[in-house]
Each structure stands twice: as structure tokens, then as C-alpha cells.
Amino acid sequence: MQGKADVAKRFLLWTALYFVGAVLAARFLRNADGVTLFWPSAGIGYVCVLRFGLPWVATIASAMLAYHLLLTQSSWEFIAYSLAGKIIGTAVAAGYVLQENRSLHLRTEDGMRLFGGGILLALFSSAIGAFGLMKTGVVSGDELPTAFARWALGDLLGIAAVAPSLLFITNTRAAAHRLSPYHETSGRRERGFWLALLLTSFAAIYSLGGHKNLYGLGLITLPLVLLLWSALRFSSVWTSVSTGVTVIYLSVVSGIGLGGFVAPASLIDTTVLLMLLCLVAIIPVMMALAGLEQRTTAYALYRRATRDTLTGLLNRTAFEDEARRRLSSNQAPATLMYIDLDNLKIINDSTSHVVGDEVIHAIAGAIGASVGEDSVLARTGGDEFAILLPRGEAGAIVQARRLLTEIEAMRVPFGDQVLTTTASIGLVAASATERDYDVLFSHADAACFAAKELGGNRYHISYPSSDEAQAHNAVMRSALRIREVLEREQFILYCQPIVPLHESSKDIHFEVLLRWREEDGTIHVPAEFISAAERFRMGPRIDRYVIDTTLRWLERHPQAAKSVTSCGINLSGATLTDEHFADYLATRLRRSSFPAQNLCLEITETSVVRDRKRAQRFIGQMRDLGCRFALDDFGTGFCSFGYLNDLDVDFIKIDGSFIRGLEGSELSRAVVRSIADIAHVLGKTTVAEQVETDAERVRLQMMNVDYAQGYLFGRPQSIETFFTSQTAVA
Known part of the structure; x- marks a missing residue:
């Protein structure tokens, strides 16, 4: 029941968004001749179907039907053509983008594919819609090319202005993740300064347009440069939303004729203006996608350098760096734990290394779930793990006992067999006077070795000042x-x-x-x-x-x-x-x-x-x-x-x-x-x-x-x- 309620809420939300976009276009983005300059709802419906599947074209049908019935006096015949154009165009575009079950990863390649889908949506929607205008007598046959071009460019600009923002906003990656479209690398002061410059450029464009300056529109380069700055420095969401706002503002002042600007009268003027606005909408977003893709590649290389490929845990080098940083940055209680699985070689030799890797992977997951996110966990070797616990010796002993029990209780199926293993654990607590990672790791390793020599499936504590530790140092x-x-x-x-x-x-x-x-x-x-x-x-x-x-x-x-x-x-x-x-x-x-x-x-x-x-x-x-x-x-x-x-x-x-x-x-x-x-x-x-x-x-x-x-x-x-x-x- 809860799932159906969530789907219903989502359906109502996207239907409302599409309806609001249509109303805004009809009320505020229409020139003196009554021609809607661009259609932001095209981008809303496009993203909805891309995110949730082809059946969600129902949101477009519902919103368009409400729009025509409540706000226009269109005939039922034209309403049918209008709905058909929007639904068929969106379905064709989504089918092209998602062909062969391809998923969207917000890369440059995906941006080009989305733009290609947007062109298909605009062509199909305008072809059917313009034909409907002619069939219902709204335009003549001679005016059909003009109606087709304006309809197509309006849909395309709506997609370019709105779709990127919605795609970024509806991304499922956590906002705190470094690859999230929300991830910011700049400071608030820089973004505030940038926003002030953008608003200043808006005011300059409006002011020069009001003085009938023929070169007023040339100031469009100012917000374009600022948007390129945003694509290089700010989050993808910030860039896409700012681009959408900029395009809408420029559409209002130049396309409708506010602030002294002359609205385009001919098809050529309208085409040139809409193409210019499309470039303003597309270029910053494509640069933002390229930046996100570059961060994704860098992050993949970073993970490969710092993560163990089998378990996804930190590798030894990354663990050492993080452990050193934590031990040196504060005097909070900490205990270094070293874990070595017992008799894993028997599993590798009697089955295969692939099965042994499955055992290691399963145990790594169990250890990670047990120690929690506040600990630093790594796979340091073939069947060896290291953990820096943010707690003292007493708490670490409790954790070691829990891990020994959980590892011993694990069962990994292999054919008609069930594979099990145990572990040996070495512990050493960091003191106020001894927080050197190399020293602690050496003692934890020695304690683990002592636990293994005593038969395994146990923990052993090392005290750096003990005779045992001194003997270990001598061996080292x-x-x-x-x-x-x-x-x-x-x-x-x-x-x-x-x-x-x-x-x-x-x-x-x-x-x-x-x-x-x-x-x-x-x-x-x-x-x-x-x-x-x-x-x-x-x-x-x-x-x-x-x-x-x-x-x-x-x-x-x-x-x-x-x-x-x-x-x-x-x-x-x-x-x-x-x-x-x-x-x-x-x-x-x-x-x-x-x-x-x-x-x-x-x-x-x-x-x-x-x-x-x-x-x-x-x-x-x-x-x-x-x-x-x-x-x-x-x-x-x-x-x-x-x-x-x-x-x-x-x-x-x-x-x-x-x-x-x-x-x-x-x-x-x-x-x-x-x-x-x-x-x-x-x-x-x-x-x-x-x-x-x-x-x-x-x-x-x-x-x-x-x-x-x-x-x-x-x-x-x-x-x-x-x-x-x-x-x-x-």
C-alpha cells in the first residue's frame, strides 16, 4: 500500500510540474502575436519518462488535457493532435535515449544522447502539432512551415533550459558524495560574488535594451561567460539551474519584447533568437557534464589506487595514510586491530582461489557491518585485515570477541559443502605517549602472530613495554x-x-x-x-x-x-x-x-x-x-x-x-x-x-x-x- 501511495504522489507531482510549466509558457513566455516562445513542459515530461519509464507519458496526457480544458478554448480535434504530438514525441525520444536498456550516468556522451533525443521529441511533436493546427484551421498551409519551426524550436529550447536541472536534481546519488551533482568544491563567498555578477549582467541587459541600444543583446556574452565559470567551479545543479533561469530571463526580455527590446517578428528572427538561446542553454551544461565526467574518471582512478578490488575496503597504503592522520590529529582513545584468517590456505588448496575470494569477500562484509562507519577498515593482504577502532582497550576487546564469534559462525556454501574458518586477532591500544602508527602496527601484527601460534580463533593483546613486545622488536x-x-x-x-x-x-x-x-x-x-x-x-x-x-x-x-x-x-x-x-x-x-x-x-x-x-x-x-x-x-x-x-x-x-x-x-x-x-x-x-x-x-x-x-x-x-x-x- 505504501508503494502505491508513493507512486500516486509522484504522479501528481510530475503532472503538476508539467501543468505549471504550460501555464507559465502561456501566460509569460508568449509574444505580442500570441506565439509561445518556448515550452518548458517539454523538458519536464522528457525527464519524467526518462526517469520512470514509458508508462509515465500518462502525466503528459493528464497535464495537457487539464491545460486545454481549463485555460484554452481549443477544439477537441486540436487537443487530440496536441496530446498525440507531445506523447508520441516524448515516447520516441525516451526510446532512443534508453535503447538497449542503456542507463544514464550523466556523462558527456549521455548529454549528446539526451540532446539527440530532444531533437527527435521536438520534430515529432511539432510535426503532429503543426499538422493539427492546419487541420483545425488555426494556420493556413502557407504558414505550416513557420508553425512547425516555432513549435520545434520552442520544444527544443524548453528541453535545453529545463531538462538538465531536473536530471541533476533527481539523481539518486547521495548529496554528500563527491560525484553527486550537488557536490560543491567552491566556497560560499565565491558563489555569492558570482551571483552578484550574474544579477548585475541581467540589469545591464535590461538597461541597455530600454535605451533602444542595438547592441544591448550583445551583453548576452556576460551571463554566458559567468555560466562557463559556474560549469568549471560550481556544482552541476547550480550550473544547470542558473542556466535555466538565465535562458528564461533572456527569453522574456528579448523574445517577448520587455525592457525595450523588439520581439522577433519574422521566422528568421525567431529562429536565430531561439538557436542563440539554445546555445546558451546547452554549452554550460555540456561543460558541467564534462567536468562531472572528469571527476568520475579521477574518482575511479583514486578508488583503484586506494581500494581493494575484491572487497571494496581500503588497501594498505590508504589505511596507513588515514590511520596516521587520525592518530596524529587528536589524543582520542584508539586501538589498532590486526586480523588474520586461520587456515584459508586449506580452502584455497581444496577448492580454488575463486572460492577463497568469496570467503574473504563475505568476511569483509561481516567485519564492515560489525565495526561501523566510525572505524577505519582495510584489507592489508591476502587474508589479512586491519582496523583502527575509535575506542580504548576495553571496548576493543568486546569488539574482538564479537568478530571472532561472527567469523566462526559464518557459513559459505560451496557445492554440497559448507565452508567455515576462524580468525586470529592482535590488539594494541594507542596511549598518550605512543601514537606512532608504525610502532602500533608492528605490535598488532606481533600480537596476531602470537594468537595464531596459540592455535588461532582467539585474540591477543600487545603491550609495547612488555618483555614479549621487546622480544618482538628484537626479531624485527x-x-x-x-x-x-x-x-x-x-x-x-x-x-x-x-x-x-x-x-x-x-x-x-x-x-x-x-x-x-x-x-x-x-x-x-x-x-x-x-x-x-x-x-x-x-x-x-x-x-x-x-x-x-x-x-x-x-x-x-x-x-x-x-x-x-x-x-x-x-x-x-x-x-x-x-x-x-x-x-x-x-x-x-x-x-x-x-x-x-x-x-x-x-x-x-x-x-x-x-x-x-x-x-x-x-x-x-x-x-x-x-x-x-x-x-x-x-x-x-x-x-x-x-x-x-x-x-x-x-x-x-x-x-x-x-x-x-x-x-x-x-x-x-x-x-x-x-x-x-x-x-x-x-x-x-x-x-x-x-x-x-x-x-x-x-x-x-x-x-x-x-x-x-x-x-x-x-x-x-x-x-x-x-x-x-x-x-x-x-
């Missing part, structure tokens, strides 16, 4: 330092020998170890930077550096390379998931003189446990290149023996924690003995790590362990020193 500094060291190639290679326990050999087995040397000569061991490298996924880059540097050294020292039987190089867990590593290593080995079969890649048991299938595939790819494999730190994972048979490795390196306990722990001895026995059954070679005493060496020999590595046989040395000492021993 290490990560930055690692990047710098890699760029400057300050990592150096150390080597530690791997020796046989049951026979002497001149062959050189060794493991490459990485060290970081400061400019003052200080040497850092991996334990000081490896956690930072893993945290920020720099492992593959470091691994490539070690492989390339090792091969380059061996290539430059061919005599040393000939004595090498096995060169062990550790690979990080992230390298196992690097799809490009196999291509890199294949390319590097092809141009190396060092045999691939003498390169032994060491992977940790924990990295294998995370994804055994991927590890098997990785081992197969590397074996195709000729490389051998060692399973490092064996015994520290879960169900080690259960998957050992499935891994095509050559060496099993027994973790040093069992070796150090050989003398005092029966359990350690049992574990080492079991590993050695099972490895030999599977045809694999064992290596004991961290052997430091002769007693440990003897026990390992008794347990049939094949090789040993540790301080007992040699401490790590630089690669140059290592090979010098090996040559001396030989």
Missing part, C-alpha cells in the same frame, strides 16, 4: 638486519667435518654452516637470526644465497672441489614450498662444474612433518637433478619411524639431544640404537650430531652409527680455513 630488528646483510653479502660460509666412525677415509664430508659478520668483526651464529628469517619467510632467499656462494667458491677452487664427497647444505621449511626453487637449482647446477650428486640437501624432520606429500614431491624434484638428501634433527618429530620408509633420503642425522644423553640415559641409548638399526634395514646411512666426547664416539661405534659430526672432530671454520686444514691433514 634482526629481520631488517638480515635484509641488509643479504644486500651487502656479509654472510660468510663456515664448514664442519662429518667423519666416518668405522674406517678412515681421505674423502671430505662436511656441512656448510652460515655465519653473519658485523663490520667490527663480531660473528653471529644462526640461533641469533634464524627465528627472524623464518618469521618473515626469508629462508628461501638465504638458501639460494648459501647454495650460490658455496658453488662459486668450489668452482673457483677446483682442486678442493675434487676431494669433496658430500657437501651438506641446510634448507629451510619455506624452501620446500617454494615452487620456483627447483628451476633455480636446475639452472644453477647446469652452469656449475661441481657434480650435483656430491650436493647433499638437508631438510629438518619438523618441516617434513608439516606437509609430507609436499616434502616427497620436493625430494623427487631435487633427486631428478642428481642431488642427495639428509633428514636433519631426526627423532624430534612425531611418529618418525612411521613415515621414514616413504622418504627417499640418503642420510639420517640423529638429533644431538639424544647424543648428549648417551652416557646418562638408557632411553637415549635405546632411541639411537633403534634409529641406527631401522636406517640400516632401509638402506640409509646414519650421522650422529653434536658428538663432543670420545666416550660418545665409542658408544656410537658400538651401535653401528656410520658417521659423526661435532666438536670432537672439529669446530666450524671458515670455508677457506677448513679446506686448508683438510689439505694439511691429507
Whole structure:
């Protein structure tokens, strides 16, 4: 019922507007000969049908019928022709503009299409109307061309003067939107000054016309220039309304003959005047449309630069700018929240990235609806979001709990499945003394990482002064330092020998170890930077550096390379998931003189446990290149023996924690003995790590362990020193 009432009100409003336009034209826009100079109702009916559809030509029929019955003594025959001309002309024009269901976006192209439709409306309406005038005896056959021309130009001027304003005013975009026709970029003072100039130009035109000045009408350039100024500086609504008022004013003073102007008497005079007024009506509006289109293009580019294409949220750069601005502009409570979805990779791998994007899009909508418009929300990465909440820690905790519940409760259908996920959230509240965005974001990210490591589906709060935060800062500094060291190639290679326990050999087995040397000569061991490298996924880059540097050294020292039987190089867990590593290593080995079969890649048991299938595939790819494999730190994972048979490795390196306990722990001895026995059954070679005493060496020999590595046989040395000492021993 409410919908029908709204339609009825709208119908009455547009019918009344059309009727008022007709009355104004008949009463005030008619010259001394009784000829209506222009018909503003043509523009009103045109816009009504464009906005609401062809059935709304009924408003034209109702208004015209009321106009003729109440204000004219026209015959029923002419009324029929008049109604037919207006209805058919408007329908044809609207059909042309809206062909193929095209919508109006108020661009320059649309303006040209609207003008073309207006010409069609004027031609059809005037043709039928003028024919009706002749049929009813109002004009003779000789006067038919004149009647047709005046009718057509009157409709066209009415459309040009009125339609743009109505189209802009009825635009559905919110007035506050920067692309709204109401959007103003100028100040009130400038608009007031402009309006004063326009009124002054009106007075000048009227004054000179009253003095019978032949050049009075030349002052029409003054309002035209002001309208062009308006098109460049003011809103589209301001420009179109001002243009319509200007055209009506000029029509009254020049076309009707007020203020001393002589009204046009001949068809040529009328045509020239109406065409001039049409240009005054069209040019400023077309410029306003061009300006609106330019703003639309600029806005599209701005959104592309600041918005995430999948979710429509701010991207990371735009979020940083806005967050910095808010944090620095006031001391109001604020909390930075960092959200990372749990296990979205499983959804991507088991379904597709398209489905994963649907999940992200749905969750982004839920987050946006939950936090409200007073917060700054962005998608900062693949499945990561950041929010600046305008509230303190207590309020942020309530919001974090709500988000965790809503995300966990979300269900995204996929075929006959229902996909779900959870989230990890990190929080850090801005204090009066700490409002630096970079610091807060770092702590929020660390808190989110801590929440994920605790199992996910939870929030974690970071306090910048806490020990945890200080540890995170240390990791961050290490990560930055690692990047710098890699760029400057300050990592150096150390080597530690791997020796046989049951026979002497001149062959050189060794493991490459990485060290970081400061400019003052200080040497850092991996334990000081490896956690930072893993945290920020720099492992593959470091691994490539070690492989390339090792091969380059061996290539430059061919005599040393000939004595090498096995060169062990550790690979990080992230390298196992690097799809490009196999291509890199294949390319590097092809141009190396060092045999691939003498390169032994060491992977940790924990990295294998995370994804055994991927590890098997990785081992197969590397074996195709000729490389051998060692399973490092064996015994520290879960169900080690259960998957050992499935891994095509050559060496099993027994973790040093069992070796150090050989003398005092029966359990350690049992574990080492079991590993050695099972490895030999599977045809694999064992290596004991961290052997430091002769007693440990003897026990390992008794347990049939094949090789040993540790301080007992040699401490790590630089690669140059290592090979010098090996040559001396030989």
C-alpha cells in the first residue's frame, strides 16, 4: 500500500510540474502575436519518462488535457493532435535515449544522447502539432512551415533550459558524495560574488535594451561567460539551474519584447533568437557534464589506487595514510586491530582461489557491518585485515570477541559443502605517549602472530613495554638486519667435518654452516637470526644465497672441489614450498662444474612433518637433478619411524639431544640404537650430531652409527680455513 501511495504522489507531482510549466509558457513566455516562445513542459515530461519509464507519458496526457480544458478554448480535434504530438514525441525520444536498456550516468556522451533525443521529441511533436493546427484551421498551409519551426524550436529550447536541472536534481546519488551533482568544491563567498555578477549582467541587459541600444543583446556574452565559470567551479545543479533561469530571463526580455527590446517578428528572427538561446542553454551544461565526467574518471582512478578490488575496503597504503592522520590529529582513545584468517590456505588448496575470494569477500562484509562507519577498515593482504577502532582497550576487546564469534559462525556454501574458518586477532591500544602508527602496527601484527601460534580463533593483546613486545622488536630488528646483510653479502660460509666412525677415509664430508659478520668483526651464529628469517619467510632467499656462494667458491677452487664427497647444505621449511626453487637449482647446477650428486640437501624432520606429500614431491624434484638428501634433527618429530620408509633420503642425522644423553640415559641409548638399526634395514646411512666426547664416539661405534659430526672432530671454520686444514691433514 505504501508503494502505491508513493507512486500516486509522484504522479501528481510530475503532472503538476508539467501543468505549471504550460501555464507559465502561456501566460509569460508568449509574444505580442500570441506565439509561445518556448515550452518548458517539454523538458519536464522528457525527464519524467526518462526517469520512470514509458508508462509515465500518462502525466503528459493528464497535464495537457487539464491545460486545454481549463485555460484554452481549443477544439477537441486540436487537443487530440496536441496530446498525440507531445506523447508520441516524448515516447520516441525516451526510446532512443534508453535503447538497449542503456542507463544514464550523466556523462558527456549521455548529454549528446539526451540532446539527440530532444531533437527527435521536438520534430515529432511539432510535426503532429503543426499538422493539427492546419487541420483545425488555426494556420493556413502557407504558414505550416513557420508553425512547425516555432513549435520545434520552442520544444527544443524548453528541453535545453529545463531538462538538465531536473536530471541533476533527481539523481539518486547521495548529496554528500563527491560525484553527486550537488557536490560543491567552491566556497560560499565565491558563489555569492558570482551571483552578484550574474544579477548585475541581467540589469545591464535590461538597461541597455530600454535605451533602444542595438547592441544591448550583445551583453548576452556576460551571463554566458559567468555560466562557463559556474560549469568549471560550481556544482552541476547550480550550473544547470542558473542556466535555466538565465535562458528564461533572456527569453522574456528579448523574445517577448520587455525592457525595450523588439520581439522577433519574422521566422528568421525567431529562429536565430531561439538557436542563440539554445546555445546558451546547452554549452554550460555540456561543460558541467564534462567536468562531472572528469571527476568520475579521477574518482575511479583514486578508488583503484586506494581500494581493494575484491572487497571494496581500503588497501594498505590508504589505511596507513588515514590511520596516521587520525592518530596524529587528536589524543582520542584508539586501538589498532590486526586480523588474520586461520587456515584459508586449506580452502584455497581444496577448492580454488575463486572460492577463497568469496570467503574473504563475505568476511569483509561481516567485519564492515560489525565495526561501523566510525572505524577505519582495510584489507592489508591476502587474508589479512586491519582496523583502527575509535575506542580504548576495553571496548576493543568486546569488539574482538564479537568478530571472532561472527567469523566462526559464518557459513559459505560451496557445492554440497559448507565452508567455515576462524580468525586470529592482535590488539594494541594507542596511549598518550605512543601514537606512532608504525610502532602500533608492528605490535598488532606481533600480537596476531602470537594468537595464531596459540592455535588461532582467539585474540591477543600487545603491550609495547612488555618483555614479549621487546622480544618482538628484537626479531624485527634482526629481520631488517638480515635484509641488509643479504644486500651487502656479509654472510660468510663456515664448514664442519662429518667423519666416518668405522674406517678412515681421505674423502671430505662436511656441512656448510652460515655465519653473519658485523663490520667490527663480531660473528653471529644462526640461533641469533634464524627465528627472524623464518618469521618473515626469508629462508628461501638465504638458501639460494648459501647454495650460490658455496658453488662459486668450489668452482673457483677446483682442486678442493675434487676431494669433496658430500657437501651438506641446510634448507629451510619455506624452501620446500617454494615452487620456483627447483628451476633455480636446475639452472644453477647446469652452469656449475661441481657434480650435483656430491650436493647433499638437508631438510629438518619438523618441516617434513608439516606437509609430507609436499616434502616427497620436493625430494623427487631435487633427486631428478642428481642431488642427495639428509633428514636433519631426526627423532624430534612425531611418529618418525612411521613415515621414514616413504622418504627417499640418503642420510639420517640423529638429533644431538639424544647424543648428549648417551652416557646418562638408557632411553637415549635405546632411541639411537633403534634409529641406527631401522636406517640400516632401509638402506640409509646414519650421522650422529653434536658428538663432543670420545666416550660418545665409542658408544656410537658400538651401535653401528656410520658417521659423526661435532666438536670432537672439529669446530666450524671458515670455508677457506677448513679446506686448508683438510689439505694439511691429507
